[in-house]
Amino acid sequence: MKNTTPHRVPVKGLTTVLKxxxxxxxxxxxxxxxxxxxxVSAIIAKTGLSQTNVSFHLRILREAGLVKGEKRGAFIYYCLYDTGLLEILANLADWLASNVPTPNPAGPPHG
Amino acid sequence: MKNTTPHRVPVKGLTTVLKxxxxxxxxxxxxxxxxxxxxVSAIIAKTGLSQTNVSFHLRILREAGLVKGEKRGAFIYYCLYDTGLLEILANLADWLASNVPTPNPAGPPHG
DNA sequence: GGCTCATATGTGTATTTACGCATATTAAGG
DNA sequence: CCTTAATATGCGTAAATACACATATGAGCC
Incomplete structure (x- = not known):
């Protein structure tokens, strides 16, 4: 039997992370x-963003549980809990590259 | 040799879809x-959203190449190109459930 | 051609949010 | 204790955007 909705993902929580x-x-x-x-200073240097902005984004990432920040003296060291998320993002990027060929305003050909 | 950044994903285009x-x-x-x-009417009925709003979102999804819409008479039928995206989203949801235990304002314990 | 249904589009608005500036906090060193 | 460095936070603002209302387009039917 064929199912019209092959996959079900919980919307709540997922959209938060996606956002x-x-x-x-x-x-x-x-x-x-x-x-x-x-x-943090390393992240500031690497990204070229302002200190305020990096701190702003890091807070969001940390409160979402996507990164952790451990305190070492006056410094705060940030890193990932695991690389699973990046792997999934890589999968998404891969899917995108294979399935969404540079979207134009009209969208891909209907077929 | 150990790499600090295990995975690299293209930021441009990926953020568009994520958004x-x-x-x-x-x-x-x-x-x-x-x-x-x-x-479209089926989607309206299923989601309970307004016609305007569904049309608005469908346009965004279609222009992004995430769904296709084929015209049949006065109706326009929408569907997925493939289920790959939903699979990836399911993976993300799965990862979330396993790794991000209901984020609190302080974030998960630093370890 | 006029009528009606299905869907799209234009306009206005209220909410969200990314960012910078200034300032607060916390730690190390003299 | 005062200074300096590292990071966080409060406030204001400009831009993005989800949504509703009204209207336009386009197909089928009489």
Whole structure:
């Protein structure tokens, strides 16, 4: 039997994370992170964003549970809990590249 | 050699899709879709959203290449190109459930 | 051609939000 | 204790956007 809705994802909570990830600078910050924690200043340097802005985005990422920040002296070191999220994002990017060929205003050909 | 940034995803384009997906009603619409095309009225009925709003979101989804809409008489039938995106979203939801235990304002314990 | 149904589009609005500036907090060093 | 460095926070603002209302387009029917 064929199901019209093959996959079901919980909308609540998922959209929250998607919204967080949908901000380019936030994604850049996350993307530049690994399992090895780095101080905020490193993220500022790497991204070229203002201190205020990086702190702003890091707070959002941290409160969402996407990154962790451990305190070392006056520094706060941020890193990922695990790389699972980046893997999923890589999958999404891959799917995008294969299935959504540079969307034009009219959308892909109807067929 | 250890890499601090284990995965690299293209930020541009990816954030666009993430932003589109981050809207709850849009995700609901997409989530309610399958490979079998249904008229807009069905989506309106299923979601309980206004006609204007459904049309608004469908346009965004269509222009992004995430859904296709084929015309049949006065009706326009919408459906997915493939279920890959929903699978990825299911993976994300799964990862979320396993790794982000109901984020509180302070974020998960620092470890 | 006029009528009606299905869907799209134009306009206005209220909410969200990313960002910078200024300032507060917290830690190390003299 | 005062200074300096690292990070966070309060406030104001400009831009994005989800939504409703009204209207336009387009197909089928008499």
């Amino acid at each position: 967080i990830l949908s901000e380019p600078n936030r994604l850049r910050i996350l993307n530049g992170m690994g399992l090895e924690c780095v101080p | 589109i997906l981050s809207e709850p009603n849009r995700l609901r619409i997409l989530n309610g879709m399958g490979l079998e095309c249904v008229p």
